Structures are given as structure tokens and as C-alpha cells.
Amino acid sequence: MPGMSGRFSTVVKAKISKLLDKAEDPAETLDYSYTKQLENLQNVKKGIADIVTAKKRLQMQSSKIEQSVVKLDTQARQALSAGNEDLARVALERKNVAQTELQGLDQQVAELEAQQQKLVDSEQQLRAKVEAFRTKKEVIKAQYNAAEAQVRISEAATGVGEQMADVGLAMQRAVDKTENMKARADAVQELEAAGTFDDLTALGSGGDDIDRQLKELSSSSVVDDELAKMKAELGSGAAPQQIEGGESQ
Amino acid sequence: MIVRISGEGQYRLDDSHHTQLNELDDAVVAAVDGGDEDAFHAAFEELLQFVRGNGEPLADDDLSASDHILPPADLTFPEAGEEFTGDGLIPEPS
Numbered sequence: 387m388p389g390m391s392g393r394f395s396t397v398v399k400a401k402i403s404k405l406l407d408k409a410e411d412p413a414e415t416l417d418y419s420y421t422k423q424l425e426n427l428q429n430v431k432k433g434i435a436d437i438v439t440a441k442k443r444l445q446m447q448s449s450k451i452e453q454s455v456v457k458l459d460t461q462a463r464q465a466l467s468a469g470n471e472d473l474a475r476v477a478l479e480r481k482n483v484a485q486t487e488l489q490g491l492d493q494q495v496a497e498l499e500a501q502q503q504k505l506v507d508s509e510q511q512l513r514a515k516v517e518a519f520r521t522k523k524e525v526i527k528a529q530y531n532a533a534e535a536q537v538r539i540s541e542a543a544t545g546v547g548e549q550m551a552d553v554g555l556a557m558q559r560a561v562d563k564t565e566n567m568k569a570r571a572d573a574v575q576e577l578e579a580a581g582t583f584d585d586l587t588a589l590g591s592g593g594d595d596i597d598r599q600l601k602e603l604s605s606s607s608v609v610d611d612e613l614a615k616m617k618a619e620l621g622s623g624a625a626p627q628q629i630e631g632g633e634s635q
Numbered sequence: 636m637i638v639r640i641s642g643e644g645q646y647r648l649d650d651s652h653h654t655q656l657n658e659l660d661d662a663v664v665a666a667v668d669g670g671d672e673d674a675f676h677a678a679f680e681e682l683l684q685f686v687r688g689n690g691e692p693l694a695d696d697d698l699s700a701s702d703h704i705l706p707p708a709d710l711t712f713p714e715a716g717e718e719f720t721g722d723g724l725i726p727e728p729s
Contacts (some may be wrong), residue, residue: 392704392706392718392724393706393717393718394641394704394705394706394718395703395704395724398704504642504643507644508642510695511644511695514694514695514696515695515696515697515698517696518696518697518698519698522698541698541700542698544698544700545697545698545699545700546698548639548700548701548704552639552641552642555641555642555707556641556642556707559642559707559709
């Protein structure tokens with residue numbers, strides 16, 4: 387690969403020279419290289435599994451928060467029909483925060499999904515190349531003209547090494563993204579642990595520390611709008627109803 | 636010549652495309668040098684599309700090495716600053 391430039395090419399070159407490390411005996415080089423390729427393939431599979439795990443975690447969080455959004459919306463309506471506007475406002479503030487988190491999570495799940503698909507495709511290419519190398523390996527071993535073999539080994543290993551390096555780079559990018567997402571997932575978990583998305587009926591009249599923080603987090607204009615909309619709906623619609631306990635309906 | 640788009644795959648292009656490929660590569664370098672992020676994304680996308688559109692994808696089990704390696708499609712502008720410098724990734728035709 388004379389004249390290749392750029393960081394990606396540099397990584398590829400380094401990978402290939404590593405793959406050809408033991409260059410004295412052609413047969414040994416071939417077997418060593420093949421073993422390395424299989425190890426690499428194994429690592430790629432593990433890497434993909436890690437990304438799937440990270441994605442599942444985010445999906446679980448997302449569906450939990452989705453439930454909270456529905457519940458808080460219901461509670462806001464109930465509070466409003468019972469004439470308790472303060473409680474309705476608290477519920478809507480929480481819903482607002484939950485919805486913002488939900489959007490962030492869903493976007494990240496979609497990103498991870500795309501990364502995963504790319505890696506699965508790359509892994510498939512790598513597997514095909516490793517298999518082709520295995521076949522070629524036996525041919526080269528059989529032909530045994532040392533100088534000729536050396537050239538062929540180098541050619542074959544370069545093709546696989548390039549793919550290995552490329553999958554490695556894609557994996558690194560995916561891992562970096564996953565790390566960033568972990569930070570966000572942890573932040574959401576903290577909010578959850580603090581009771582942010584909890585059932586309001588368990589909380590009493592509000593006004594505690596969580597609510598103070600929520601007022602800062604949520605967008606008051608969105609909450610005002612939603613409250614007004616809800617009032618209009620309720621005013622034009624059904625008669626006031628009794629506020630119900632969260633789980634008892 | 637064989638061109639790899641990192642994270643995507645390898646494409647075989649006729650050598651006659653070298654000049655055009657080099658021009659597209661230079662356009663990416665110019666956008667990066669000019670600090671123009673929008674222009675970078677447009678030029679980089681055009682470069683990748685040229686390879687995809689004019690190249691024949693290599694079979695998965697083909698062990699040929701690439702002559703040129705392009706960064707992945709999701710390359711960020713700061714990352715581009717490390718890649719597209721000087722003559723870019725495609726050398727000037729001799």
C-alpha cells in the first residue's frame with residue numbers, strides 16, 4: 387500500500403504488520419496469523435454483544451419512563467378535575483421532564499441500533515475473509531517455494547488485516563458512543579432513584595425537595611400551555627370527577 | 636484501484652476515475668482548511684457517493700488490499716481536521 391495516507395490507513399498498516407509478526411517460517415506465520423484472526427473475530431462478536439446489552443438497558447429505561455409519562459398525565463387530569471391545580475402542575479412538570487429524557491433515550495437507542503447494524507455487516511465481511519484466508523493458507527503451505535510463499539502470505543494477510551483493523555476502528559467508535567450514553571443513562575437513573583417519575587399520590591401535596599428541582603428542570607411555558615389545554619378540555623367535557631388513588635383503579 | 640470506505644466496505648474503481656477522485660478529495664481538504672463545516676459535510680458526502688456510485692463492491696471473501704482508505708461516513712468535522720490535510724487521502728495523479 388505505497389503512498390497511503392491518513393490516520394485510518396496508519397491503523398491498518400500497524401494491524402497488518404502485527405498480523406505478520408513471526409515472519410521466519412511461512413507455515414508458522416500462516417498458522418499464527420490465522421489464530422490471531424480467529425481471536426479477533428471472537429472479540430468482534432463480544433463487542434457486538436456489549437453494544438446489544440447497552441441498547442437493551444436504554445430500552446428498558448425508556449419503556450419505564452414511557453409508563454411514567456402516561457401515569458403522570460392521568461394524574462394531572464384527575465387533579466385538575468378535583469380542582470387541585472397545584473398538584474396538576476406538579477404532575478405536568480414531572481411529565482415534562484420525563485418526556486425530555488424519553489426523547490434523549492430514544493435517540494440514543496436509534497444511534498446504537500445503527501452502530502450495531504454496521505458492526506454486524508463488518509463482522510460478516512471479516513468472517514468471509516478469514517474463511518478465505520484459511521483456504522488459501524493450505525494452498526500456500528502445499529506449494530512450498532519459500533520466497534513465493536512469503537509474498538502470497540503477505541498478500542492474503544494484508545486483505546484480512548485491513549478488514550480486522552477496520553472492524554476494530556468501527557468498534558472503537560461504537561464503544562466511545564456507548565460510553566457517552568452511559569453517562570446519560572446514569573443521570574436518568576439518578577432522577578428515577580430520587581423519585582422524579584414516581585406516583586404522585588404517594589407523595590402528598592408536593593412542595594418537597596424533588597419538586598423544587600423539577601421546577602428548575604421543566605419548561606414552565608410548556609407546562610403552562612399543557613395545563614391550559616387540559617383545563618379547556620375538561621371544561622368543555624365531562625363533569626368533575628373524584629381524584630383516584632394511583633393504583634386502585 | 637480499490638478504495639475502502641471505512642466501516643462500509645471496499646469498492647473497485649477504474650483507474651480512469653483517479654483524477655476526479657483526487658479533485659473531490661482536494662475539495663474536502665479545502666473545506667476543512669477553510670473551517671467550513673457545512674462545506675466539509677457536503678464535499679465529503681460527494682466523495683463517498685462518487686466511490687459508491689462508480690465503484691463495484693468487492694466480494695466479502697476477496698482478500699485484495701485497498702489502494703486508498705477513506706474515513707467512515709459519520710466522520711465528524713474535528714476528526715476531519717486530522718485526516719484531510721495537505722494533498723488529502725488520494726495522491727495527485729502522476
